[in-house]
Amino acid sequence: MTAHAVINRNTYDQVMLPIYSPAHFIPVKGQGSRVWDQQGKEYIDFAGGIAVMALGHCHPELVDALKRQGEKLWHISNIFTNEPALTLAQKLIDATFAERVFFANSGAEANEAAFKLARHYAITRHNPYKTKIIAFHHGFHGRTLFTVSVGGQPKYADGFGPKPADIIHVPFNDLDAVKAVMDDHTCAVVLEPVQGEGGVTPATSAFIHGVRELCDKHQVLLVFDEVQSGMGRTGKLFSYMHYDVVPDIITTAKALGNGFPISAMLTTANIASVMVPGTHGTTYGGNPLACAVANVAFDIISTPEVLHGVEKRHNLIVNFLNGINQRYSVFGEIRGKGLLIGAELKGKYQGKAKDVLQLAAENGLMLLSAGSDVLRFTPSLIISEEEIAQGMERLEKAISQLV
Numbered sequence: 286m287t288a289h290a291v292i293n294r295n296t297y298d299q300v301m302l303p304i305y306s307p308a309h310f311i312p313v314k315g316q317g318s319r320v321w322d323q324q325g326k327e328y329i330d331f332a333g334g335i336a337v338m339a340l341g342h343c344h345p346e347l348v349d350a351l352k353r354q355g356e357k358l359w360h361i362s363n364i365f366t367n368e369p370a371l372t373l374a375q376k377l378i379d380a381t382f383a384e385r386v387f388f389a390n391s392g393a394e395a396n397e398a399a400f401k402l403a404r405h406y407a408i409t410r411h412n413p414y415k416t417k418i419i420a421f422h423h424g425f426h427g428r429t430l431f432t433v434s435v436g437g438q439p440k441y442a443d444g445f446g447p448k449p450a451d452i453i454h455v456p457f458n459d460l461d462a463v464k465a466v467m468d469d470h471t472c473a474v475v476l477e478p479v480q481g482e483g484g485v486t487p488a489t490s491a492f493i494h495g496v497r498e499l500c501d502k503h504q505v506l507l508v509f510d511e512v513q514s515g516m517g518r519t520g521k522l523f524s525y526m527h528y529d530v531v532p533d534i535i536t537t538a539k540a541l542g543n544g545f546p547i548s549a550m551l552t553t554a555n556i557a558s559v560m561v562p563g564t565h566g567t568t569y570g571g572n573p574l575a576c577a578v579a580n581v582a583f584d585i586i587s588t589p590e591v592l593h594g595v596e597k598r599h600n601l602i603v604n605f606l607n608g609i610n611q612r613y614s615v616f617g618e619i620r621g622k623g624l625l626i627g628a629e630l631k632g633k634y635q636g637k638a639k640d641v642l643q644l645a646a647e648n649g650l651m652l653l654s655a656g657s658d659v660l661r662f663t664p665s666l667i668i669s670e671e672e673i674a675q676g677m678e679r680l681e682k683a684i685s686q687l688v
């Protein structure tokens with residue numbers, strides 16, 4: 286083995302499984318909504334680690350929480366419980382419909398637990414044939430074989446052999462389509478209140494209410510995947526709170542630990558009661574280090590100042606996008622909720638999201654796409670107005686260079 290004096294983007298292609306094609310620069314430092322690369326170039330961060338960095342990079346209170354817990358207890362396993370996990374579970378329960386919490390490490394794991402719980406509940410309380418899961422085209426729930434199969438993008442799910450059976454996909458926001466496939470053998474309907482990866486598409490209120498009614502009629506559990514839309518992203522702690530509907534299970538991850546890996550599945554005591562010691566588990570889930578950070582992130586995100594600031598920033602971003610649109614005629618629909626915003630590329634810009642992202646990076650802006658036609662904005666919930674303005678200036682420059 287040779288000594289490596291230099292680590293750069295080329296190293297990636299030589300050492301990593303080629304499942305991503307990361308940008309050509311390597312970020313080395315972040316503060317708030319600014320990031321710097323190896324060469325010291327500065328970026329405004331509208332991506333937030335894919336809707337993870339709700340409180341920006343290296344928030345001083347989170348750094349402090351990490352350091353304090355880091356000197357106390359990192360990991361103890363679920364053979365023992367721990368104070369940070371119990372404190373965090375209590376906070377999540379107090380703030381939602383839920384009465385029981387399961388912690389894991391990623392969105393996929395929280396969803397895997399949710400889908401297993403929904404199946405196990407139906408089989409235990411009803412009959413062994415009540416296993417059908419209704420899910421939606423363009424939905425995204427993670428990359429384990431079960432969660433990717435419930436997701437509605439065949440290009441992610443195909444090519445890995447037999448999939449878990451009894452999962453059916455119908456068009457999102459189409460209540461008649463749900464009605465047509467719903468029956469007494471259905472155990473769960475799984476949806477993202479705002480589809481994130483699939484193109485930033487909010488569910489309509491009529492759809493959510495209609496699905497809830499159908500679920501009640503057929504004794505089906507309603508599962509909301511709030512991995513991306515939760516933890517303040519849409520201006521409420523969880524996006525289901527916009528709809529005046531109570532789900533049976535929700536999952537959350539991304540912003541829960543503000544970059545420290547942690548996820549949670551929340552449900553009622555009744556549904557949780559079908560699980561007994563040994564039915565499910567994880568080594569790392571709910572470890573003290575992750576929960577200590579998430580406790581502080583939760584306290585800050587759930588303050589009225591942070592939650593109320595989301596709408597103001599949403600309006601500011603949409604105004605800037607409308608302005609750019611007047612000058613360049615680049616966007617079709619601009620949609621989303623709170624700080625989960627999608628801008629559809631139209632006309633000659635269609636299919637060029639990747640090119641926009643690359644030009645944005647060259648101009649000092651980190652941005653996301655959702656598919657090839659939608660620019661996705663998921664900045665920190667506390668990004669400053671000045672940083673939004675500066676980022677938008679860089680975006681406009683990128684778009685001007687695309688012409």
Ligand SMILES: *Cc1c(COP(=O)(O)O)cnc(C)c1O
Pocket residue numbers: 390391392393394396425426427428477481482510511512513514538539
């Ligand atoms: C990101 C995401 C997931 C997967 O989370 P991982 O932490 O990557 O496993 C699941 N559901 C939704 C809605 C997501 O946005």
